[in-house]
Amino acid sequence: MSLFKKTNSSAKTPALAPWKIAIIDDESGIHDVTKLTLRKFKFEGRGVEFLHAYSGKEGLALFKEHNDIALAFVDVVMENDEAGLTLINDIRNELNNHTSRLILRTGQPGQAPEEEVIRRYDINDYKAKTELSSMKLKSCVYTAIRSYRDIQTIEKSKRGMEDVLKSSSSVLASQSLVQFGSAVLKQILTLLNLNNSVLYLSTQHTDLYGDTTMTVLGASGDLIGLCEPGISSKIPEAIETEVKQVLENKTHFQSDELFIGYYPTGKNSHNILYVKLESPLDKVQCKTLEMFASNVAVIFENLTHKEDIQQTQKELIMVLSDAIEMRSKETGGHVRRVILLSEFLAEKLHLSQEFIETIRYAAALHDVGKISIPESILHKPGKLDAEEWEIMKTHAQKGYELLAGSDKTVAKMGAIIAKTHHERWDGNGYPDGLAGDDIPLEGRIMAIVDVVDALLSTRCYKPAWSAEQVIDYLKENAGTQFDPVITHVLIEHFDKVLEIRALEPDEE
Structure with a gap:
């Protein structure tokens, strides 16, 4: 059960809009008498506003202009003997207005028989003009406006329910x-x-x-x-x-x-x-x-x-990746930089939002297989011999095997990246020697960002390269080591690479 605590505001409450009453009659005297009788009428704190029309045609224009007419008094005989009946039919069927209350008035009751009119037309009352004394007219208006208010409330509630259902689906x-x-x-x-x-x-x-x-x-x-x-x-x-x-x-x-x-x-x-x-x-x-x-x-x-679980998974991925980088004695910001670079490239390649969101976290898992490599090889300051190099290369397959058993999207992409980020466009990479478009796109993206960040970083076995040296290297190896399209995009936006490095510098 809902409870509302209310307070009175010091601000002046805005006046409520008046009820609109239309008088549609070719006799100006009828307009004057109706206005005079109802001029002080109020219902639920709202007065009335009178709208005037002197023919069926004018009456239809009035309803087209105002979609909130509460009540209309409609004369039967105006420009022709059935002008009022035609107007009512148009209001209900052409304008599809079934909320306004329509009271038919006639000065010649025998011309349009009451039973036939009520049966054939969607009216709310049918009165001879002589019947409507001051008191009866007011009573008739109270009944009609109360009915209009209730119909509006029901319609509003119905629309509200429909909107709630539609809105809930949208939010879902x-x-x-x-x-x-x-x-x-x-x-x-x-x-x-x-x-x-x-x-x-x-x-x-x-x-x-x-x-x-x-x-x-x-x-x-x-x-x-x-x-x-x-x-x-x-x-x-x-x-x-x-x-x-x-x-x-x-x-x-x-x-x-x-x-x-x-x-x-x-x-x-x-x-x-x-x-x-x-x-x-x-x-x-x-x-x-x-x-x-x-x-x-x-x-x-x-x-x-759901988001708590996802965030926990993402944080654990980052912790694991940082731990692997520390064990490898890589530069401290490497993982965070390849994440940002991979995401940036995916955006520039106009990939789907789902792909971009996934690579943002899967990129961190590219070297997860290094957890299986002996520290004597990981920490060796000089060049690895042939046997050591073969052991080092196994980290790609090992990383894939660690992640391949999961059915989660980030882990699936992480497994692909781990396995394929050392493949080459010309087919001379490892572990499977894939070439060209046979290398998954996520692997091709990681292949270039991993190398670029490594070249720009100081490592135990080399000094950092300059931006110019790295760009030259990319140009030389586009179409051999790297996907030529991705290489072109990265060179075109190389200032972003430097910006990311400034945001995520190596830890001293």
Whole structure:
């Protein structure tokens, strides 16, 4: 059950829009009498606005211009004997308007028999003009507008339910917390029909060790830029105080300018939806928001678990890769640089987003097979002899064997990279002597970035090469050692290679 804590705002509540009543009659006196009788009419704090038409044609134009007419009084006989009946038919069937209440009025009851008219036409009442005294006219209007309001509420609820289902499906398609936050923001703004309002989504979670964090999932409006979506961050103090109050009270909060939704997702975790408002939410908006946010809470919980697992896997990959590099006595930033270079090349080659995301982590596993190589060979300062070199070359196959048993995408690509990143375009590489396009693309990418970074680094057996020397080497070996297309792209963007090296320098 949802509970709303409300406060009164000092700001003046905006006036509610009046109910629109259309008077469609060729007698100007009927317009005057109807306006005079209903001029002080009010229902649910809303007055009335009169719209006038003096023929069936004008009446149809009026309905085309205004899609929110609550009630229309329609004369039967205007420019012809059935002008009013034709208009009603057009309103219902041509304009597909079935919400406006239509009351047919006639000064000649016998000309359009009541039973036949009610049976054939979708009207809500049929009155002789002489029947509508002041009191009866007001009673008729109360009934019609109350009916219009209820139909609007039902339609709004129906659309809200449809939007909730569509929006939930859209959010379910999110693959990460950042995508999730963006999807939620977009759908909530659509659901609530907010104009220039600000929406702020965060979560509160207390873990096994008692640590509590507030994680920003997304922000819009004037809160954009205060914190990066998906990253735990300090939020504005005033907002943090309001959110903590909601967490303490364990209930929604609503005022004329603010809505904070409280959605528990577990014993110690919560979703908090923070919405700045230009005007208070109505009951349908509140219910729609609650339904959507409840679905979002479940999605968020599942997505958080998924992302936690993925992040743990990625962190373990980095730890393992760093440990291998340390054992190999390679330069400290090598793993991080080949990751960034591989990702950059994949983007420049216009590969799929899934490929780019996967190589970002799989690249770190390129030398995982070195874990099986004896330290006497790994740490040898001079050139390896023939026997030692054959042992060193086995790290490609060993790396593949370590990873090949997994059905996870990152491990699958890691196995391919580990095995093929020493293959050559001309077929003179190892372990399988693959050539050209027979070498998997991820292996061809790693082959060039691994060599480039090694050449630019100081190693125990060589000094660092200059950028010019490396570019010359790439030009000489394009089409023999390296894929010529990838080589061309890397040379074209070699300033990015140097930029990455500056960002991830070797540790002293």
